[in-house]
Amino acid sequence: MTDIDQEQDPETGEAAPGEAGTGATSSAGLRIGLVAHDSRKEALVGWVGRWHDALAPQEMTATGTTGQVVRDAYPDLAVHRLKSGPLGGDQQMGALIAEGRLDVLIFFMDPLTPMPHDVDVKALLRLAVLYDVPVACNPATADCIAAGFAVIGRRQAE
Numbered sequence: 211m212t213d214i215d216q217e218q219d220p221e222t223g224e225a226a227p228g229e230a231g232t233g234a235t236s237s238a239g240l241r242i243g244l245v246a247h248d249s250r251k252e253a254l255v256g257w258v259g260r261w262h263d264a265l266a267p268q269e270m271t272a273t274g275t276t277g278q279v280v281r282d283a284y285p286d287l288a289v290h291r292l293k294s295g296p297l298g299g300d301q302q303m304g305a306l307i308a309e310g311r312l313d314v315l316i317f318f319m320d321p322l323t324p325m326p327h328d329v330d331v332k333a334l335l336r337l338a339v340l341y342d343v344p345v346a347c348n349p350a351t352a353d354c355i356a357a358g359f360a361v362i363g364r365r366q367a368e
């Protein structure tokens with residue numbers, strides 16, 4: 211286990227109330243967050259397509275527009291939508307991490323465009339690092355994570 215896991219209070223190290231036992235226990239039912247900036251949405255849709263069968267049994271949650279784009283491309287996949295990123299969706303995703311309710315974050319960022327909600331982007335990534343949530347910011351890393359879904363599931367069950 212890591213120093214700070216999803217079921218611990220990061221300050222006290224004590225189990226977070228109400229979260230114990232809610233972690234995913236296998237490669238099915240992983241709770242996956244999907245986020246992509248506008249210029250990277252096509253890349254994310256491509257990644258979802260490549261891993262469609264592996265993603266089908268997972269629980270996917272996306273920021274608003276990203277979720278809509280993925281739903282439009284793959285209507286058979288269940289994707290829960292939060293608010294759009296600039297309107298608070300990134301913060302909602304961060305809250306899921308802080309509450310121990312996200313196992314993986316796939317966040318295809320635009321590295322070339324300044325964002326009005328840059329602080330939210332930074333906060334989301336900071337929480338993913340803090341809570342040791344596997345996070346991918348580009349397709350190559352996301353492929354590695356998807357190939358390791360079973361490993362992540364086993365790790366969460368420990």
Ligand SMILES: O=C(CO)COP(=O)(O)O
Pocket residue numbers: 245246247248272273274275276277293294295296299300327331
């Ligand atoms: O802005 C985003 C992440 O910072 C993504 O938000 P949308 O999915 O609503 O486009």
